[in-house]
Amino acid sequence: MLRFSTAGESHGESLVALVSGLPAGVPVDQEFISRELWRRQRGYGRGGRMRIERDTAHILSGVRHGKTIGSPIAMTIANNDWKNWTEILPVEEGDAAKHKAVASPRPGHADLAGALKYNFSDARYVLERASARESTARVAAGSLAKLLLREVGVEVLSHVIRVGKAELSRPAKWEEIVALSEKDEVLLNCVDAEDEARMKAEVDGVLRTGDTVGGVFEVVVHGLPPGVGTHINWDERLDGLLAQAVMSLQAVKAVEIGRGVTAAESLGSTVHDAIGYEGAEEDFTKFSREHNNAGGIEGGISNGKDVVVRGYLKPISTLRRPLGSVSFETREPVKAAYERSDVCVVPAAGVASEAMVALAVARLVLEKFGGDSLGELKRNYIGYLEQIKQF
Ligand SMILES: Cc1cc2nc3c(=O)[nH]c(=O)nc-3n(C[C@H](O)[C@H](O)[C@H](O)COP(=O)(O)O)c2cc1C
Numbered sequence: 001m002l003r004f005s006t007a008g009e010s011h012g013e014s015l016v017a018l019v020s021g022l023p024a025g026v027p028v029d030q031e032f033i034s035r036e037l038w039r040r041q042r043g044y045g046r047g048g049r050m051r052i053e054r055d056t057a058h059i060l061s062g063v064r065h066g067k068t069i070g071s072p073i074a075m076t077i078a079n080n081d082w083k084n085w086t087e088i089l090p091v092e093e094g095d096a097a098k099h100k101a102v103a104s105p106r107p108g109h110a111d112l113a114g115a116l117k118y119n120f121s122d123a124r125y126v127l128e129r130a131s132a133r134e135s136t137a138r139v140a141a142g143s144l145a146k147l148l149l150r151e152v153g154v155e156v157l158s159h160v161i162r163v164g165k166a167e168l169s170r171p172a173k174w175e176e177i178v179a180l181s182e183k184d185e186v187l188l189n190c191v192d193a194e195d196e197a198r199m200k201a202e203v204d205g206v207l208r209t210g211d212t213v214g215g216v217f218e219v220v221v222h223g224l225p226p227g228v229g230t231h232i233n234w235d236e237r238l239d240g241l242l243a244q245a246v247m248s249l250q251a252v253k254a255v256e257i258g259r260g261v262t263a264a265e266s267l268g269s270t271v272h273d274a275i276g277y278e279g280a281e282e283d284f285t286k287f288s289r290e291h292n293n294a295g296g297i298e299g300g301i302s303n304g305k306d307v308v309v310r311g312y313l314k315p316i317s318t319l320r321r322p323l324g325s326v327s328f329e330t331r332e333p334v335k336a337a338y339e340r341s342d343v344c345v346v347p348a349a350g351v352a353s354e355a356m357v358a359l360a361v362a363r364l365v366l367e368k369f370g371g372d373s374l375g376e377l378k379r380n381y382i383g384y385l386e387q388i389k390q391f
Pocket of ligand 1: 047108109110130131132133135249250251252314316317318340341342343345348349352
């Protein structure tokens with residue numbers, strides 16, 4: 001099974017990603033991994049930290065001569081900011097006075113629940129791991145999943161459809177989302193320039209007032225054939241795995257597949273995607289669908305249309321004008337601690353979620369088509385495409 005885990009703290013020496021279960025022979029393009037990491041770092045509304053870091057993944061194992069060899073792949077991503085934090089983090093040695101305790105937990109963060117759970121007298125160690133800096137390691141892992149998926153013609157990308165009250169006013173075309181991913185400069189990763197300007201104004205507004213803003217990103221899986229995931233067992237459904245994958249990202253508070261949210265208030269006749277038979281091949285088979293309200297998944301199985309997953313982000317919890325909290329030491333009311341912070345992370349969260357979606361889809365692709373080498377996987381894949389084309 002394709003598995004991955006991450007280690008590392010926000011201001012620790014390094015982040016670590018460990019990926020196992022990839023077949024042998026997958027080309028590993030280091031430049032692609034670096035670009036994915038860089039895509040996560042950019043976006044209008046990020047804080048000062050992203051100007052310090054230039055993330056690159058150092059591969060320690062599992063890859064030889066530019067290809068996977070079937071064994072686990074370990075990667076490290078150094079934290080440049082680490083050297084600035086050696087005495088700020090709780091220290092045994094050095095100047096204890098320089099230790100900057102998180103003395104009043106921040107509402108909306110893991111600070112209070114984590115300090116209670118792990119019996120810490122301040123929340124520093126909690127936020128060090130709870131921080132979304134961890135999602136950098138997910139993006140490194142996810143880029144390997146994307147490289148595998150690319151071999152079978154599947155691409156995973158994201159774009160932003162809402163920041164605060166400003167939303168994308170029209171549907172996005174796949175080609176537009178691809179074009180966004182190829183840009184070197186992005187503001188809010190929105191396919192429409194006018195809508196993006198309104199989104200930027202939302203960010204500018206909260207920058208002025210010391211507040212923060214959330215939004216919605218959409219991840220699209222393009223080129224996935226019908227038949228990935230299954231209705232047979234609850235924990236093998238594609239929709240269930242995607243929901244967990246995206247919901248597990250820091251600050252994501254709701255996940256929607258296709259027209260999931262508005263479907264709940266609509267009539268069935270307006271929601272379900274009527275089936276036709278074209279006789280000509282469209283999206284892998286001769287069957288056609290009028291719309292894609294289902295977001296490419298029916299019964300937990302991909303149906304050949306683009307898989308569309310949306311993540312709803314709450315506004316960032318760290319506020320320049322902090323909310324009320326309580327001092328860990330005195331139990332007196334105080335303002336919550338302020339740490340250098342982003343004010344809007346919707347584009348970055350979209351990129352991190354692409355990684356999570358790619359890992360979930362790659363897992364199910366490998367479960368369906370199997371194979372210990374890329375050649376074996378591709379043979380099974382091509383044979384299956386032939387089978388459904390004849391259906
Ligand atoms: C890419 C990304 C960057 C983030 N940056 C910040 C940040 O700078 N400041 C902050 O307070 N929260 C930030 N967050 C959100 C927090 O990590 C998250 O809200 C917190 O760990 C609590 O977890 P929860 O919101 O999932 O409950 C970020 C989230 C993402 C996805």
